[in-house]
Amino acid sequence: AQSVAQPEDQVNVAEGNPLTVKCTYSVSGNPYLFWYVQYPNRGLQFLLKYITGDNLVKGSYGFEAEFNKSQTSFHLKKPSALVSDSALYFCAVRDNGSSNTGKLIFGQGTTLQVKP
Amino acid sequence: SQTIHQWPATLVQPVGSPLSLECTVEGTSNPNLYWYRQAAGRGLQLLFYSVGIGQISSEVPQNLSASRPQDRQFILSSKKLLLSDSGFYLCAWSEFVAGAVNNEQFFGPGTRLTVL
Numbered sequence: 675a676q677s678v679a680q681p682e683d684q685v686n687v688a689e690g691n692p693l694t695v696k697c698t699y700s701v702s703g704n705p706y707l708f709w710y711v712q713y714p715n716r717g718l719q720f721l722l723k724y725i726t727g728d729n730l731v732k733g734s735y736g737f738e739a740e741f742n743k744s745q746t747s748f749h750l751k752k753p754s755a756l757v758s759d760s761a762l763y764f765c766a767v768r769d770n771g772s773s774n775t776g777k778l779i780f781g782q783g784t785t786l787q788v789k790p
Numbered sequence: 791s792q793t794i795h796q797w798p799a800t801l802v803q804p805v806g807s808p809l810s811l812e813c814t815v816e817g818t819s820n821p822n823l824y825w826y827r828q829a830a831g832r833g834l835q836l837l838f839y840s841v842g843i844g845q846i847s848s849e850v851p852q853n854l855s856a857s858r859p860q861d862r863q864f865i866l867s868s869k870k871l872l873l874s875d876s877g878f879y880l881c882a883w884s885e886f887v888a889g890a891v892n893n894e895q896f897f898g899p900g901t902r903l904t905v906l
Binding site: 708710715716717718719720723762764774775776777778780781782783 | 796822824832833834836839841847878880882884886893894895896897898899900902
């Protein structure tokens with residue numbers, strides 16, 4: 675079965691320090707991976723995606739993600755965290771079993787808390 | 791550019807009352823459309839998706855139904871609300887391109903539903 679795991683419910687980091695939010699996946703076929711951010715009482719915002727090519731993907735707001743095929747991981751990173759990065763982060767993978775529907779399988783989310 | 795609208799933003803309804811939430815997308819044609827529910831600010835549950843007018847797929851059996859009367863309109867309904875229907879409802883769209891595999895979903899602002 676296809677799935678996405680975000681092993682940490684919450685990640686705490688001090689402002690200015692690097693941050694990592696972890697994601698691992700299990701899919702049949704090629705993985706198409708996405709990261710989203712959600713602020714309180716708002717919809718999800720798209721941050722970045724991996725389709726093919728360079729394993730390091732750069733996205734919005736200074737975020738990047740590293741695709742590692744051997745470890746089936748797609749960790750979200752940022753070199754220097756801001757207090758305003760505090761939010762709920764979702765990793766997702768395209769459901770390869772539902773062609774043309776665009777369905778995504780989401781992880782359970784990780785709350786990022788950046789402290790001043 | 792594309793825009794997605796949801797209304798109302800918040801709704802308080804008594805148990806047993808009907809429900810109608812509306813989602814519209816502007817600036818694109820023949821999008822894939824999705825309804826999600828998010829409980830307690832955590833994981834997303836895909837409720838329905840649609841790949842075209844009148845084409846609705848249900849992901850989980852429940853007290854809700856969906857309809858797509860126009861290309862860019864997606865409606866979530868219930869005849870009689872239950873307490874368990876409370877939550878944050880999110881509509882999303884993705885671009886349909888034949889053979890494409892990597893189209894991210896774009897989310898609306900959400901509707902906060904409280905059933906009392």
